[in-house]
Amino acid sequence: MRAGTPSSAGLPEHPCWQRLALADARLCLAPAWLPAARADALFAELHATLPWTVHSLRLFGREVAAPRLSAWIGDADAHYAYSGTRFAPQPWTPALASLRDALQRICGARFNSVLANLYRDGRDAMGWHSDDEPELGPRPLIASVSLGAPRRFLLRRRRPRGEPAQPADTLALVLPHGSLLLMAGDTQRHYRHALPRTRAAVGARINLTFRLILPSALR
Ligand SMILES: O=C(O)CCC(=O)C(=O)O
Numbered sequence: 001m002r003a004g005t006p007s008s009a010g011l012p013e014h015p016c017w018q019r020l021a022l023a024d025a026r027l028c029l030a031p032a033w034l035p036a037a038r039a040d041a042l043f044a045e046l047h048a049t050l051p052w053t054v055h056s057l058r059l060f061g062r063e064v065a066a067p068r069l070s071a072w073i074g075d076a077d078a079h080y081a082y083s084g085t086r087f088a089p090q091p092w093t094p095a096l097a098s099l100r101d102a103l104q105r106i107c108g109a110r111f112n113s114v115l116a117n118l119y120r121d122g123r124d125a126m127g128w129h130s131d132d133e134p135e136l137g138p139r140p141l142i143a144s145v146s147l148g149a150p151r152r153f154l155l156r157r158r159r160p161r162g163e164p165a166q167p168a169d170t171l172a173l174v175l176p177h178g179s180l181l182l183m184a185g186d187t188q189r190h191y192r193h194a195l196p197r198t199r200a201a202v203g204a205r206i207n208l209t210f211r212l213i214l215p216s217a218l219r
């Protein structure tokens with residue numbers, strides 16, 4: 001695992017990091033953060049052992065099944081309200097705790113929870129959203145580790161209704177096996193992101209987003 005030097009702003013300064021240029025966002029990507037053998041082993045372990053469940057989402061007042069499997073893991077007090085449901089975290093596994101510790105060192109920041117998502121094939125996806133729940137605070141640092149099939153990840157600038165979209169508003173990335181994407185600063189405030197469905201024959205992908213759920217006094 002390659003470590004970067006933490007910068008005061010929570011993004012590492014290191015040649016293996018690509019700083020992604022998107023106005024008013026802070027993003028950086030290490031496409032080959034984990035060595036392939038470590039990424040393979042982690043994928044197999046998480047796929048087999050995490051308590052994967054279908055989360056339900058509230059869409060236009062109706063409960064619908066999310067098109068993916070998920071697991072919410074974290075410290076016992078890291079409760080998370082998501083799409084109208086309050087999740088109590090499952091306990092850390094040794095593999096996720098050691099990944100968390102590595103990310104904390106790299107970022108010089110604390111993470112107390114991780115949302116794991118399993119996209120079984122190209123029909124599983126995540127719609128447009130920002131990770132802007134109040135419990136994440138106003139400028140969250142989110143560390144996103146991808147394992148398995150590479151998938152497209154899109155970021156699109158939030159614009160007031162009626163204001164025309166600009167070509168520079170959207171960024172499309174492919175998140176490879178073993179990659180680490182950091183989203184920081186005002187990224188969530190100004191951008192939504194999504195993992196679109198694909199008709200291509202793709203295998204399973206696991207994504208882990210490490211987050212810090214703030215105690216209510218700090219929100
Ligand atoms: O699967 C991904 O890369 C994105 C997941 C995501 O946006 C989230 O968990 O909030």
Ligand SMILES: [Fe+2]
Binds near residue numbers: 129130131193
């Ligand atoms: Fe997200």
